[in-house]
Amino acid sequence: MNIPQGLFYSSSHEWIKIEGEKVTLGITDFAQHHLGDIVFVEVPELNSEVNVGDSIAVVESVKAVSEIYSPVSGTIIAVNEELEESPELLNEDPYKNYIAVIEVSNEIETEKLMSAKDYEAYCIEEEKK
Template identity: 55%
Template sequence: MKILEGLYYSKDHEWVKVEGDKSYIGITDYAQNALGEIVYVEMPEVDDEIDAGDVFGVIESVKAASDSFLPVSGKVLEVNEELEDSPELLNEKPYESWILVVEMTDKSELDNLMNDKEYEEFCKSESH
């Protein structure tokens, strides 16, 4: 299982990469592995305002459909249109294939997320 340093992680297995007020959000290696072969990604609309903890989309795999929860509140600036034609990128490159970019409305919400070491411990506890 691959976990990158310098990202924030949620208990729902999303990662957040912060650049200024922008947050790039995707799913972790742990999540893509648990889901199996991803066949479809439903994403929000640009300009949607979504609160932390709310569903922003659905990821469908050959095994199941899974809601994706936004780790930080914000306005959707961009969605990764590559995933519409190639949802398997989430399996192949989970940390390079972000799903959406949001403009954060409350940076303090990052304090509710885990760093790489905390997330690694969390994943170990989940798999027992």
């Protein structure tokens, strides 16, 4: 399983990359693997406001429709529109193919997120259950 260093991970299997005020968000390799073939992605509206814990996207796979949650608050400043055309990109490379970029308005609560190492341990636990 691919868990890149330097990203932060949520317990609901989203990753974020923090670059100053800019946060890029996507779903993890674990998430895409277990969701199975992804057939549709509803991306967020550009310039919309999001709060911590809000659903910002919806991913439909052959198994389920799942909400994708934002671990940060801010404004959507970019969305990956390619996903509307080619949802399978999330299966191919979920880190390169982000979902949205958020300009954060509050301090990021990184203490509520996991490092690559912690997330790996978390995934191993999940697999055992």
